[in-house]
Amino acid sequence: DAGVIQSPRHEVTEMGQEVTLRCKPISGHDYLFWYRQTMMRGLELLIYFNNNVPIDDSGMPEDRFSAKMPNASFSTLKIQPSEPRDSAVYFCASSTGARSYEQYFGPGTRLTVT
Amino acid sequence: GENVEQHPSTLSVQEGDSAVIKCTYSDSASNYFPWYKQELGKRPQLIIDIRSNVGEKKDQRIAVTLNKTAKHFSLHITETQPEDSAVYFCAASSANQAGTALIFGKGTTLSVSS
Numbered sequence: 001d002a003g004v005i006q007s008p009r010h011e012v013t014e015m016g017q018e019v020t021l022r023c024k025p026i027s028g029h030d031y032l033f034w035y036r037q038t039m040m041r042g043l044e045l046l047i048y049f050n051n052n053v054p055i056d057d058s059g060m061p062e063d064r065f066s067a068k069m070p071n072a073s074f075s076t077l078k079i080q081p082s083e084p085r086d087s088a089v090y091f092c093a094s095s096t097g098a099r100s101y102e103q104y105f106g107p108g109t110r111l112t113v114t
Numbered sequence: 115g116e117n118v119e120q121h122p123s124t125l126s127v128q129e130g131d132s133a134v135i136k137c138t139y140s141d142s143a144s145n146y147f148p149w150y151k152q153e154l155g156k157r158p159q160l161i162i163d164i165r166s167n168v169g170e171k172k173d174q175r176i177a178v179t180l181n182k183t184a185k186h187f188s189l190h191i192t193e194t195q196p197e198d199s200a201v202y203f204c205a206a207s208s209a210n211q212a213g214t215a216l217i218f219g220k221g222t223t224l225s226v227s228s
Contacts, residue, residue: 033215042218043158043203044218045217091157091158105158
């Protein structure tokens with residue numbers, strides 16, 4: 001298995017631009033999580049899905065952030081408009097409810113907003 | 115909701131010494147406590163976990179202990195090696211089924227000098 005795939009790996013954009021981060025979970029996993037990591041705030045859960053349905057989005061910082069999971073193999077996290085304080089590493093993780101609590105993280109997307 | 119506190123934020127040890135990282139949690143319903151290791155520029159990876167029906171778990175040089183009454187759990191690394199240098203995160207989950215949200219501590223940066 002290729003593991004959790006995220007794209008792009010690095011994104012540099014100007015303030016005010018729209019940013020879309022993408023994630024492909026491990027095949028067969030029915031949970032998908034989006035996290036944001038910064039030095040100041042650590043690893044924060046933004047939103048998670050179960051069977052493509054958003055379960056808890058209380059960690060989404062503002063209305064500028066939105067996430068979708070149109071099917072079991074794809075999810076997006078969108079920021080519009082982006083701001084410099086959104087600069088962080090965004091991780092996607094997936095897990096299966098069938099066998100294990102373990103969450104498998106993707107390589108992350110390093111976002112820089114100038 | 116759940117809140118996880120982790121201490122210390124940084125820890126420096128000599129190779130061969132032991133290292134202990136401690137976490138406390140607030141939600142008495144939490145029943146799953148994993149530890150993740152994140153090397154510089156890499157993704158977090160699960161190294162050990164414990165469930166609330168167990169007081170201690172060992173895996174080679176790594177052990178985790180859980181005190182449900184006091185609501186704290188600890189990671190113990192014995193005979194530390196330079197490759198143990200990384201950021202370690204504890205987490206807690208109040209899920210009654212696998213794959214639900216983890217709340218992470220802020221992380222401990224462990225440095226092992228040879």
